[in-house]
Amino acid sequence: MTAALAKADLSAAPDLPPAIRAVLAEIDGIAVETEEKVVRKRSRDFFWYSPILNEELTGKSADIVVTPKSEAEVIRVAAACARHRVPLTPRAGATGNYGQAVPLQRGVLMDMQALTAIEWVKPGHIRVGAGANMGKLDAELRPQGWELRMHPSTKRTATIGGFVAGGSGGVGSVTYGGLREPGNILAARIVTVEETPRVIELRGDAAQKINRAYGTTGIITALEMPLAPAYPWFDVLVTAPDYATLLAIGQDVARADGVIKKLLSPIAWPLPDYFGQLKPHCPEGQPVMACMIAESSLESFRDIVGTRGTITLETPTREEAGSTPLYEYTWNHTTLQMLKADRSVTYLQCLFPQARFVDSILEMAALFPDEMIPHCEFIRFGGHLTCSALPVIRYTTKERLYEIIAAHEARGVMIANPHVVSLEDGSRHKRADADQLGFKAEIDPYGLLNPGKMRSYVPVKA
Amino acid sequence: MTAALAKADLSAAPDLPPAIRAVLAEIDGIAVETEEKVVRKRSRDFFWYSPILNEELTGKSADIVVTPKSEAEVIRVAAACARHRVPLTPRAGATGNYGQAVPLQRGVLMDMQALTAIEWVKPGHIRVGAGANMGKLDAELRPQGWELRMHPSTKRTATIGGFVAGGSGGVGSVTYGGLREPGNILAARIVTVEETPRVIELRGDAAQKINRAYGTTGIITALEMPLAPAYPWFDVLVTAPDYATLLAIGQDVARADGVIKKLLSPIAWPLPDYFGQLKPHCPEGQPVMACMIAESSLESFRDIVGTRGTITLETPTREEAGSTPLYEYTWNHTTLQMLKADRSVTYLQCLFPQARFVDSILEMAALFPDEMIPHCEFIRFGGHLTCSALPVIRYTTKERLYEIIAAHEARGVMIANPHVVSLEDGSRHKRADADQLGFKAEIDPYGLLNPGKMRSYVPVKA
Numbered sequence: 026m027t028a029a030l031a032k033a034d035l036s037a038a039p040d041l042p043p044a045i046r047a048v049l050a051e052i053d054g055i056a057v058e059t060e061e062k063v064v065r066k067r068s069r070d071f072f073w074y075s076p077i078l079n080e081e082l083t084g085k086s087a088d089i090v091v092t093p094k095s096e097a098e099v100i101r102v103a104a105a106c107a108r109h110r111v112p113l114t115p116r117a118g119a120t121g122n123y124g125q126a127v128p129l130q131r132g133v134l135m136d137m138q139a140l141t142a143i144e145w146v147k148p149g150h151i152r153v154g155a156g157a158n159m160g161k162l163d164a165e166l167r168p169q170g171w172e173l174r175m176h177p178s179t180k181r182t183a184t185i186g187g188f189v190a191g192g193s194g195g196v197g198s199v200t201y202g203g204l205r206e207p208g209n210i211l212a213a214r215i216v217t218v219e220e221t222p223r224v225i226e227l228r229g230d231a232a233q234k235i236n237r238a239y240g241t242t243g244i245i246t247a248l249e250m251p252l253a254p255a256y257p258w259f260d261v262l263v264t265a266p267d268y269a270t271l272l273a274i275g276q277d278v279a280r281a282d283g284v285i286k287k288l289l290s291p292i293a294w295p296l297p298d299y300f301g302q303l304k305p306h307c308p309e310g311q312p313v314m315a316c317m318i319a320e321s322s323l324e325s326f327r328d329i330v331g332t333r334g335t336i337t338l339e340t341p342t343r344e345e346a347g348s349t350p351l352y353e354y355t356w357n358h359t360t361l362q363m364l365k366a367d368r369s370v371t372y373l374q375c376l377f378p379q380a381r382f383v384d385s386i387l388e389m390a391a392l393f394p395d396e397m398i399p400h401c402e403f404i405r406f407g408g409h410l411t412c413s414a415l416p417v418i419r420y421t422t423k424e425r426l427y428e429i430i431a432a433h434e435a436r437g438v439m440i441a442n443p444h445v446v447s448l449e450d451g452s453r454h455k456r457a458d459a460d461q462l463g464f465k466a467e468i469d470p471y472g473l474l475n476p477g478k479m480r481s482y483v484p485v486k487a
Numbered sequence: 488m489t490a491a492l493a494k495a496d497l498s499a500a501p502d503l504p505p506a507i508r509a510v511l512a513e514i515d516g517i518a519v520e521t522e523e524k525v526v527r528k529r530s531r532d533f534f535w536y537s538p539i540l541n542e543e544l545t546g547k548s549a550d551i552v553v554t555p556k557s558e559a560e561v562i563r564v565a566a567a568c569a570r571h572r573v574p575l576t577p578r579a580g581a582t583g584n585y586g587q588a589v590p591l592q593r594g595v596l597m598d599m600q601a602l603t604a605i606e607w608v609k610p611g612h613i614r615v616g617a618g619a620n621m622g623k624l625d626a627e628l629r630p631q632g633w634e635l636r637m638h639p640s641t642k643r644t645a646t647i648g649g650f651v652a653g654g655s656g657g658v659g660s661v662t663y664g665g666l667r668e669p670g671n672i673l674a675a676r677i678v679t680v681e682e683t684p685r686v687i688e689l690r691g692d693a694a695q696k697i698n699r700a701y702g703t704t705g706i707i708t709a710l711e712m713p714l715a716p717a718y719p720w721f722d723v724l725v726t727a728p729d730y731a732t733l734l735a736i737g738q739d740v741a742r743a744d745g746v747i748k749k750l751l752s753p754i755a756w757p758l759p760d761y762f763g764q765l766k767p768h769c770p771e772g773q774p775v776m777a778c779m780i781a782e783s784s785l786e787s788f789r790d791i792v793g794t795r796g797t798i799t800l801e802t803p804t805r806e807e808a809g810s811t812p813l814y815e816y817t818w819n820h821t822t823l824q825m826l827k828a829d830r831s832v833t834y835l836q837c838l839f840p841q842a843r844f845v846d847s848i849l850e851m852a853a854l855f856p857d858e859m860i861p862h863c864e865f866i867r868f869g870g871h872l873t874c875s876a877l878p879v880i881r882y883t884t885k886e887r888l889y890e891i892i893a894a895h896e897a898r899g900v901m902i903a904n905p906h907v908v909s910l911e912d913g914s915r916h917k918r919a920d921a922d923q924l925g926f927k928a929e930i931d932p933y934g935l936l937n938p939g940k941m942r943s944y945v946p947v948k949a
Contacts, residue, residue, distance in 0.1 A: 148632075149718050149747065149783035170610075170632040170716070174745070201744050208745030208787035229786045251745065251783050254632070254716035256611050280870025282663050283636070283670030283713065285611065321611035321713050324691045325670035408742025408872065 058090040087134035115240040117187040120179035129477035155186025171252040178356035215243030217468040256319035260351035262338035285319035289403040513567040549596035579646035591939035617648025633714040640818035677705030679930035718781035722813035724800035747781035751865035752817040
């Protein structure tokens with residue numbers, strides 16, 4: 026039942042643990058879901074891209090799902106969970122791939138998707154509820170000439186809060202870098218998990234405390250995000266005889282500061298063979314680069330491609346229902362396109378050393394010609410151009426996957442491991458961000474927020 | 488007389504050479520100025536920043552000034568000049584510093600400032616008459632959310648055609664690079680100087696044929712230029728104890744791809760001592776960095792400055808009459824501010840090697856502590872961050888100035904010499920662009936367009 030559960034209805038969920046029943050008793054009037062099958066289904070995200078996580082997380086479930094309609098309701102839920110020491114895991118679109126929204130220790134799953142209000146839009150920035158859908162936000166902003174600077178390939182189902190809590194970057198990062206770059210998250214408003222929750226405004230650098238923390242460092246209720254000009258975008262596909270040529274073209278386009286782009290994704294064959302309706306534009310045996318280019322830069326883009334590549338598609342980006350924008354073939358959607366047909370594959374997440382990223386990409390591709398299908402994303406990182414990659418891996422065993430990871434790391438390629446559930450194991454540095462760890466002690470003393478994800482955190486109160 | 492000169496009025500200018508009189512006879516109905524004093528005055532630009540050019544160019548003058556109101560009138564003037572082999576020098580705002588608009592061989596000076604019509608504005612680009620004033624253009628575009636990507640510090644008097652014909656870059660180049668970068672000039676329409684002039688559309692890369700050619704490669708009548716989002720800009724002044732610290736701050740801001748900026752100009756003491764109404768914000772003895780930062784990025788900007796520097800001014804950019812925007816203290820306005828009080832100084836134009844630009848700046852500053860006052864401009868160049876510089880030089884002799892230039896070049900700093908009139912001598916490579924030279928043969932067979940400026944051009948027809 027998705028409707029508000031009146032106190033009298035508790036009999037309808039007789040198997041709930043006492044602590045959960047105690048929480049329910051305190052959040053009267055807030056929408057609650059208790060039906061086990063539904064709760065279990067909503068406790069999942071897209072972790073199944075990883076065969077390892079798929080094994081580890083299948084069956085994990087919260088006890089109940091609550092859906093607060095306002096920050097005031099979020100505070101009531103947080104207070105109840107703190108008082109009764111019940112784990113509290115925020116979720117929204119649940120489009121992540123690392124189990125970010127999967128409750129490892131049951132408890133309350135809090136769906137943030139009702140917090141969608143736009144507080145204000147000013148030229149170049151917006152303040153909005155954390156549960157706002159990113160696709161809808163962009164659609165609302167476009168008539169005013171603005172859009173979000175970056176989004177995951179799951180934009181049409183993802184929320185801004187979920188993206189900030191887990192996303193790191195995406196379409197748009199070729200221009201603005203990732204969420205970690207100064208200026209890409211302007212402020213966050215969070216609710217603490219204490220008997221009397223506090224509301225804290227984190228501005229500027231301080232907002233990094235909630236960046237890619239899976240909601241372990243406070244319940245994000247609102248975000249202030251920078252905006253980019255809403256250029257009329259074109260989806261463009263470029264092919265070339267070989268991957269190295271495509272990388273060279275991509276590098277030239279990425280380096281052309283006068284050419285407005287949002288996406289440059291060189292994707293090796295045979296991945297384009299799985300691209301469904303795009304296939305007529307993907308020549309057999311050739312790599313493709315999926316690009317988003319501002320209409321006003323199309324001629325300059327064609328000049329840069331020159332005779333090195335062939336433009337096989339050039340069409341306005343369409344995001345309305347019934348259309349498939351090109352970005353839904355990029356980032357981790359590239360993996361998904363192949364997974365649809367072949368469930369034996371998985372992927373990695375690599376960041377190449379900036380000073381020699383092209384050489385590094387080609388070096389790694391040559392090492393695993395039969396097991397790894399290259400797929401890169403041009404991005405800016407720390408003020409420099411480089412590539413991240415989400416290569417598709419033909420999975421055999423966990424041991425072999427870790428051999429491939431080790432081979433990358435031994436050659437200076439940083440791996441953000443997408444086959445682990447904790448922030449520490451998934452980070453390039455294999456540890457929790459010190460600021461985030463320290464901050465968690467202040468705002469989640471009992472360690473109730475998405476427990477298990479920041480595994481090095483030791484609760485400061487029992 | 489500025490009104491159209493009827494044929495009967497030729498008697499009012501009895502000293503005009505026969506060829507000029509023949510031209511006049513063919514351009515009946517087009518506005519003409521023949522009064523010697525006025526023509527001489529309008530034959531000048533801001534070349535007097537250079538004591539060498541000041542000596543060389545003083546007294547140079549056209550015979551007459553014509554002011555066509557349309558491309559059709561431009562064509563009539565070009566045809567008449569071609570038929571009678573009369574030199575034709577286009578000018579507009581005449582805000583350049585290298586004698587770009589000074590006719591070296593008399594003839595017709597053609598004022599382009601009546602060609603101001605906006606043909607269209609689309610999201611991210613505009614097509615406009617070459618004589619449009621850049622300040623007015625930005626004022627007209629702003630309500631639609633757009634502005635020009637870059638402009639010289641003389642924006643309020645300069646025209647878009649003059650900027651493209653001579654400018655190379657300016658305020659905005661810290662984000663978009665210079666005019667030479669792909670995408671920063673989308674197309675140009677030119678009129679050839681032949682008995683029957685042709686109108687040629689140069690699109691994409693081809694438009695580079697008229698970039699920084701001083702109007703020698705065709706009379707630019709219209710331009711298609713890319714636009715940038717019109718963020719609400721703030722003028723910000725930062726001070727620090729020393730120039731190296733200011734450069735470090737500037738570098739961090741420039742590298743922060745999420746922080747929207749349009750200008751980062753570190754300026755050494757004592758230049759700020761000449762900054763008039765800005766002086767209260769310029770601490771005695773300290774360098775300042777003049778910045779333009781989007782309002783939405785101000786907090787992130789402050790975070791980056793941190794405790795290394797002090798923000799002494801932060802105010803919305805005001806460009807209306809009676810205000811002085813901060814950019815009028817930067818680029819070559821920095822030199823002007825000092826020249827107002829001390830006519831003994833001049834300047835250079837340097838481009839530092841990208842891989843070690845900060846070290847290179849400090850190295851050169853240390854070499855000439857008494858003669859050179861550092862003033863840099865953060866720019867992007869070929870996809871990389873670097874600095875150009877317009878250091879102020881305490882001028883003694885031409886020989887000494889060339890010693891200073893040679894010392895820069897010997898240390899890998901490229902010099903675009905602003906003390907010479909020809910494109911070749913002023914370029915970093917000391918030669919004319921091959922494309923431009925070849926193109927000129929097609930469109931100016933008699934060598935009549937701004938003759939002397941592309942000095943390696945040999946007319947293909949007599």
